[in-house]
Every structure is written in C-alpha cells, then in structure tokens.
Amino acid sequence: MTHVSRSSLIAWSALCVRLAVAVLYSTSAAGAPVAKRETRAVEPTHVLAAWLACTNCDRGELKAVTRLGSSAVRPLVATLEDGLSDATSELLRRSLNELYDELLEQARERPQMKPASTREQFIARYLVEVDINHRTRAAQALGAIGNADARAALKEGLARAHHPRVRKAITDALQYNR
Amino acid sequence: MLRHILLGALIAWPSVALALGARVVERMCIPASGMPLVGKPAPMPIGCRLRGCLESGAFDWRISIDAKILDGVELRFDQFGAADLKQLQISGHARIDGDRIVLNSGDSRIDRIPDKVRGTVNFVSLSPIFRKDVPVVLKSALSSSGVTPGKGIVDQITIVQHDGLEPVNRFEWNYVFQPCADSPPASGAAYDTLRIEGAALGEKLDVVVMIDARRRTPSGAKECQQGGSVRQDDWVQRFTGVSPLVIPINNLLTSGRCNSEIAVFSGNHRMYLGRAAWTDQPGDVHTIKLQPRIVVPINIWYFKDEDKSRANDEVLVATRLFIGNRVGIELEPKFHRLSEKETEVIKQQKCKAAVAMKKMGRYIVNALNVYYVAEGTDRNCAIVETPGKCETSDKHPRGDGNFTYLGTISAPFTLAHELGHAFGLRPSTCWGHVNNLVDAFGLENVMYADTFEAMLRKRFTLGQVFRMNTQQDKWGGTMLIANGLRSESDQRACRPNSFSKHCPLLNTDLR
Numbered sequence: 191m192t193h194v195s196r197s198s199l200i201a202w203s204a205l206c207v208r209l210a211v212a213v214l215y216s217t218s219a220a221g222a223p224v225a226k227r228e229t230r231a232v233e234p235t236h237v238l239a240a241w242l243a244c245t246n247c248d249r250g251e252l253k254a255v256t257r258l259g260s261s262a263v264r265p266l267v268a269t270l271e272d273g274l275s276d277a278t279s280e281l282l283r284r285s286l287n288e289l290y291d292e293l294l295e296q297a298r299e300r301p302q303m304k305p306a307s308t309r310e311q312f313i314a315r316y317l318v319e320v321d322i323n324h325r326t327r328a329a330q331a332l333g334a335i336g337n338a339d340a341r342a343a344l345k346e347g348l349a350r351a352h353h354p355r356v357r358k359a360i361t362d363a364l365q366y367n368r
Numbered sequence: 369m370l371r372h373i374l375l376g377a378l379i380a381w382p383s384v385a386l387a388l389g390a391r392v393v394e395r396m397c398i399p400a401s402g403m404p405l406v407g408k409p410a411p412m413p414i415g416c417r418l419r420g421c422l423e424s425g426a427f428d429w430r431i432s433i434d435a436k437i438l439d440g441v442e443l444r445f446d447q448f449g450a451a452d453l454k455q456l457q458i459s460g461h462a463r464i465d466g467d468r469i470v471l472n473s474g475d476s477r478i479d480r481i482p483d484k485v486r487g488t489v490n491f492v493s494l495s496p497i498f499r500k501d502v503p504v505v506l507k508s509a510l511s512s513s514g515v516t517p518g519k520g521i522v523d524q525i526t527i528v529q530h531d532g533l534e535p536v537n538r539f540e541w542n543y544v545f546q547p548c549a550d551s552p553p554a555s556g557a558a559y560d561t562l563r564i565e566g567a568a569l570g571e572k573l574d575v576v577v578m579i580d581a582r583r584r585t586p587s588g589a590k591e592c593q594q595g596g597s598v599r600q601d602d603w604v605q606r607f608t609g610v611s612p613l614v615i616p617i618n619n620l621l622t623s624g625r626c627n628s629e630i631a632v633f634s635g636n637h638r639m640y641l642g643r644a645a646w647t648d649q650p651g652d653v654h655t656i657k658l659q660p661r662i663v664v665p666i667n668i669w670y671f672k673d674e675d676k677s678r679a680n681d682e683v684l685v686a687t688r689l690f691i692g693n694r695v696g697i698e699l700e701p702k703f704h705r706l707s708e709k710e711t712e713v714i715k716q717q718k719c720k721a722a723v724a725m726k727k728m729g730r731y732i733v734n735a736l737n738v739y740y741v742a743e744g745t746d747r748n749c750a751i752v753e754t755p756g757k758c759e760t761s762d763k764h765p766r767g768d769g770n771f772t773y774l775g776t777i778s779a780p781f782t783l784a785h786e787l788g789h790a791f792g793l794r795p796s797t798c799w800g801h802v803n804n805l806v807d808a809f810g811l812e813n814v815m816y817a818d819t820f821e822a823m824l825r826k827r828f829t830l831g832q833v834f835r836m837n838t839q840q841d842k843w844g845g846t847m848l849i850a851n852g853l854r855s856e857s858d859q860r861a862c863r864p865n866s867f868s869k870h871c872p873l874l875n876t877d878l879r
Binding site for chain 2: 235236238239242244245246247249264265266267268269271272273274275276277278280281284286289292293296297303305306307311312315316319
C-alpha cells in the first residue's frame, strides 16, 4: 500500500470547502446561447476529474489541481495505482457496448460497414486508453504537487507500473520536482 | 387521406448519461395535445467518479429538482426490487412507488444506496414524468416567465452522490421544453401543401422540415417566421410516412421582406435547401424531391495495422452519427499506408505537414485526408493555429480543411468531431466547440471538446447540421462545398455563434 500521510487524508476529507468558479456561458431567455457570467460551486472531485479527463488541457486544469495541494494526493495516488473507479469504468464499458451494438445494427443494413474489431477489442481499445490517460495524468499532477507524499507515491508507482506511457509519466514527474 | 404521420414531439435521443460530472441537455417539444415521446432512460452508476474516495460501499444521494414542466422523475434500479427499495432511507420529495422511486420538484435524499450488488456495479435509470396537462403547463410557464413563445423552459435535475459529507459523483440533466410547431390545419381550414418526394414511390421517409416564411399570426397580423430575432425561431417540424409525404401547413403568405426558404433534413437524403414562392391565397403546393445521401470520399492514412482497424471503426461511428443526426452524408473510406518517416513528419510539423504530404503525393486533392499518427492531439487544419479568442479569430490565416490528423486514441467519436470542424463548425472559440453553453449544449453534443470520458456523444443539432452543409467562411467553408459535393449556391456565412434570418440558432434542434 502506498504511503499517504494522515494529514493528506484529513485534508482530502475536509475538502467540502467549495471552490469558487468560473465564467460560464448560458442561454438567453430567447434560447440563443449568449455569454453570461455565472458563479458555480465546484467540488474537488470536479477539479481532479477535469484534469484527469481533459484532452487539450489548456484551461488551467493542472494548476487547479496543484492548488488543492496535499489534499489531492490521496485520490491521485489511488488513480495512479488503480486507474478508473469501478463506477466510471462500468459506465464507459456499458456505453461502448451500446455503441458497438449500434455499429452491428448499421452493418446489418449495410454489410460493407462492418466493424474491423471484435466487441472485446473495440471496448478495450477505448477503455484501456482512458485508464492509461488517467494514470499518466495522476502521475503528472503528483509531480506538480511535489510534496513528500507525492514523491513517495511516484517512486512506489514506478516500481509497480507496467505500461510504458505510465512509467514514462512517472519518470518525468519525478524529474519535474527534483 | 393524409399519408404522413405528424410526430408532434421531439424524441429525446437515448440519453445515456455520460455526464460524469457534467451537464447533459435534452431538448423536447411538447405537442399541443398529447404527450411528448421520450427516449431511453438515462443510466447512472452508483459509486465514486474517481478512485480514492472513501468507498464505504453505501452512498447518499442528494437530489435537487427544479421542475416547471415535469411532474418529477422516476428512478429504477437495475438490481433492486420493491423489497430492496424499502431498505433505503428516503426523505424530502421522494417516495417509493412499487419498484421505482418517484421524485417531485424540490430537494430529496436517498441514503445508504449500496454501490454494488453481488459484486456488480449498481445502476439506476432516470426517466422524466410528465403531467397529463403538460401542454397547458408549458403554455402557462412560457407566459409567466416572460420567455418568448417558441423558446424553451428549462427543468433541471441534479444528483450528487455523497460518501459521508463528501460529494464524489454528480449528474446533471437540463430538460429544455418548447412547444412543437403548429399542428396540421383543422379540416376545412385554409392551407397550403408541402409535398416531399423520395427517390421512389412508397419509399419510407423520416424528415425534419425547417421553414422560413411570412405567416399570419392568430391575431391576424402578418409577420416573418424566420429566426434571427428574439421574437421568432425557425418553424421546425418532423414528419414520417411514405413517399410522397403530403403535408398541409397553415396558409403561408407572399414573402414581402421575409426570408422564404425551406430546408429538409433526412438521414437518408442530402439536406435540401431551396426558396419557396407562396401566395397569399391558400392552396399553394410546393414540391421537393429529395436526393440520395452525399457519399463523401475520405482518405485514411495510417502506419500501423491497428490504426487502420481503429480508423475503420471510427469511420463507421462517424457515419452513424451523420446519418442519425440527418447530416445527409455517409463516408466512403479509402485506406493508404504511410511510412514511419512520413508519420514522423506529421507528428513534428502538425498542420504545416500538409505542404510536405502534398509534395510527397501522400494527399488526395479535393477530398478529406485524415492521418492516424497515434501520438499527440487531434486537429482539423482549416485554421493553421487555433484562435485563442473568437473576437480575433479573423486574423488567423487559412490552413487546409481537408487535412486532419488524429493522435493518441481518445474516444470513438473523435473523427466525427474533427470532421465537424472540416464541415465548417469553426473556430472552436466561436462555438465550434460547445463547451459551457449552459442549457443549450451538454456532453451529449459531438462538438463538446476536451474530455475523453464521455464516450457516447451522439448529437449534432439541426443548427450545426445546417452549417455543416452550407458554411462559408474565410477558412474554406464546409469541405462538402469546397470538394464539389454540394452546390456553391447553398453557401451561407453562418459562424456558429451567429444567427440571422439566413442562419438558424446553433441549438435549433428537433429529434
């Protein structure tokens, strides 16, 4: 089990303090989307998830995670070790399964449009990728936080990680805060 | 006898709730009489969004429903019968009703929901419940809210899963309700006729019709119904039946200063766009002959066989999305193998690699070219550099809309998303991406960007589909026109964040 300090556990549990956010957009009463300022509460889970799932990541997602500080270490370590949560993984699996069914239905109408992958390959392709992305992002965030807990977790993670991209992310993260 | 069926309701797309903490928007129109048709229920897993929450094994749900139109929502558990439901602690505006939980407007709690049953993740499905007098309720809500008729009223449902005090997962739905377009004229009333023909007599048709025209209001005044102002939306309605569809519509008038056009959207036919000349007298008949879907050649360039396999599947997903959302096109892929060196050129030079690819003969002119390079991000290169702000986007030079590269595997709809840009949904900062357009778009939309978790984005709105078929901009417009697959006469300068009498709102939609 990766070492995580008591203080970070407490800090994470105490993170019901919501973060002020955001300039969002809204629709006008007329239905036309127009710019509108709105203040909305965002939980730490949101902040972490935004970083773990972003693709372009150009909206300050990593910076927001580092602001969470040591309280973010515990869920990041858990993500580095175990990837997606069971609930998220099952939701994605279910969704991909449904999409594959739709492709088969399409192929029944148009035989030339047959999936190149089996159902298992199709689901694994995307699900594994999301899982790896979560782990590499967790490593990057731990590197950016850079405290003792985070470094210890990265070192332990390096010993356990199998996928080359995850290993590289951990190595880079350890370099980052050397 | 009428040979068509008027579907006086917007059918919600099967609403798989892939929100994972974000908002899903469902638009529905309410017919003047009868109930709206609702899609499949939205499933939600019970449990933490991320690893590392306490995972005590039982979660407390705090549910907030702000319902102006709905009577409430119902929750059904995949693996819970009526007896299991009695084990839950329920309070607020929630009650058990047989094998379901019914939630009415207000705040409610359901405590101690186990995340797993016999080792399997427990899922709950959410469906809206409508009042019997929903058309009256909607009319009343529209008049009391001050919202212009034809626009939407939003009901919001938020479910936050807690582990103790900690919020660990969140799902949000915005149901946007609006009245359906007017019903067929009553027997004996004065009307005009729209006749829509498919390729063959008796062919099954399922079309959405958008009409801009001058009409008489119930008070007798004449006005333009054409979108482009806060007073009016485009008139949009769905019809199904066999060819020819003969559709009576309330008497339309000579156009005057109004726009007088018809667009027809169909999964199996290319989008029709044409002018219509109505007279002030009833009895006009306007005939439209739909043409087959546009077959869009797409050249897929790949290095590894696994990328070819991925590309094949993503072309199928994109085609499904284009047909399902009535874009009126299907993709016809041709696969070409790249060398490792050529792949490296694209990885290094990104959009600027278009020049090198052309020189090397690794590019087919006047056609879509998509390069699966298996590393980095994804881009359509219509604009060389992504503008940081919409206001300054005009300063950004044109690239090549036919050049797209896809990097690391992300989600199955990624190709469809990038082709949305190729077909003119750009710049991303001018609502080419629909992130943060609250109440108008959620994670269900294909052009929502920057998260790879939402695996089943399914929607292009009609406002997006219209632009994909007609866009004219300084970056080459839609590649459908640039590549000679649609007529230049269809061109419209309709940036995603603009609307006018020639450009429907981006979120105009009807299922």
